[in-house]
Ligand SMILES: Nc1ncnc2c1ncn2[C@@H]1O[C@H](COP(=O)(O)OP(=O)(O)OP(=O)(O)O)[C@@H](O)[C@H]1O
């Protein structure tokens with residue numbers, strides 16, 4: 120019985136990308152990508168610069184529309200849905216090159232993240248501090264270490280804290296699927312450790328599913344349940360951290376053919 | 386609660402003083418001063434309207450004299466056509482201006498920055514042409530007589546009589562603007578101003594926000610037009626042109642773009658400056674221009690940010 124249930128759950132991935140192809144003019148940025156993300160997992164999407172990670176990411180969050188293929192989320196085909204409907208479905212994203220509301224306070228940034236929840240009643244909609252939501256915002260600021268910056272303009276924060284605002288704002292959507300594009304890029308070691316802890320907690324305590332595009336291998340290898348490796352728009356490997364790390368194709372893609380050869384004979 | 390910071394002592398004293406002066410004004414001054422006060426209060430509301438679209442949503446509009454004019458004509462004509470209390474005519478003016486604003490907002494969706502500025506400028510010019518040439522409705526270049534506003538048995542025949550109503554409607558509009566700004570709608574406006582892509586990712590309908598902000602902004606400008614009819618007996622299309630739009634734009638920008646207090650303060654300070662300069666008509670434009678340049682050089686973030694900075698410096702003994 121238990122085994123059957125588990126089989127049923129693994130059979131239908133929470134996020135299913137099938138045959139995803141994205142062309143820009145003559146350039147095929149992503150070609151026929153298949154990727155299945157299991158519910159409650161942290162799934163990393165890695166690959167060298169220009170591999171097509173952000174392009175894939177932007178398709179899933181519906182900022183780009185694929186040339187071919189299908190994206191299924193929680194049993195629903197979202198391939199052609201408008202981007203602004205994603206938040207309502209529980210899909211939240213961050214931006215690789217920060218897209219904060221710079222002139223607004225950190226508090227207001229995160230409060231706007233809760234936009235889809237702030238209009239349940241007329242009273243909530245006209246309130247500057249809608250009930251139930253403000254408490255959630257405060258909790259998120261606490262969890263992301265931003266409480267003391269609540270009234271600071273986002274533009275005046277240092278880079279590490281700005282990245283945290285991106286995450287806190289995405290979490291205010293109360294997402295089921297969190298898409299993060301290089302959240303660790305440019306962070307210091309201590310900040311990466313905090314991010315590592317936060318993401319694990321989101322998976323364990325909140326049951327979030329996280330798709331992580333990331334170059335910082337220290338983070339990817341420590342928290343990912345599964346890793347998909349892209350190179351020049353195609354998938355070259357997939358598996359657990361250990362499997363991917365040992366895969367010669369991956370080493371070659373990252374280090375070049377000669378280095379891969381040396382690594383194999385070391 | 387940090388988000389609801391209490392008013393500081395100085396600000397509170399200033400506010401109380403302003404209210405006392407505003408309320409007592411007609412008691413100890415001449416009709417002319419009251420007339421200027423009425424006009425300034427109308428400009429405050431006009432600036433609040435422009436604030437919604439430029440300050441909150443970050444979209445250019447160079448057409449606010451047109452929305453104001455639509456409000457003036459629509460409420461004056463409604464007031465003449467049906468025998469209802471004047472506020473109904475004012476609401477009608479706001480609604481007509483708001484509807485035109487929604488339409489312009491929808492057309493403006495595909496435009497940005499300088500293109501949007503030019504397109505709204507063209508609309509403003511076109512509307513002024515309509516005011517001046519639609520003889521059967523606006524009485525064309527001869528201007529339109531505005532019949533006195535009535536509130537039940539009270540008929541308003543003087544500036545002093547009109548003043549309490551003008552002040553009241555101005556305060557209502559300030560309250561409304563603050564409420565919009567603090568609400569979910571206001572937050573979505575600012576989100577669109579700061580980053581359209583991030584706003585979209587938060588589930589905000591960016592197109593709708595842009596259209597609604599245009600409509601609201603135009604409706605408030607139209608309401609200012611209705612307020613104008615409370616104490617004015619005559620409207621001429623000449624006063625609804627580009628100069629008026631630029632004056633309002635100046636008030637909002639110099640007061641402090643993005644802040645309601647800035648829009649109000651800008652309207653009062655620059656309204657007073659242009660009124661004083663009227664005493665010396667031969668130098669009016671050059672002095673006005675010089676003041677504007679000085680403001681842009683020394684207080685680029687606006688009058689209020691400038692004063693705030695000076696106060697803070699004085700406190701910290703620098
Ligand atoms: N909007 C676009 N128009 C044209 N080409 C694009 C566009 N977006 C991405 N590309 C191209 O698609 C390819 C994949 O880019 P993408 O940003 O997805 O890479 P990435 O894997 O995220 O790289 P990085 O690690 O540097 O962020 C690149 O060659 C890029 O130049």
Ligand SMILES: [Mg+2]
Pocket residue numbers: 172173174215
């Ligand atoms: Mg990228």
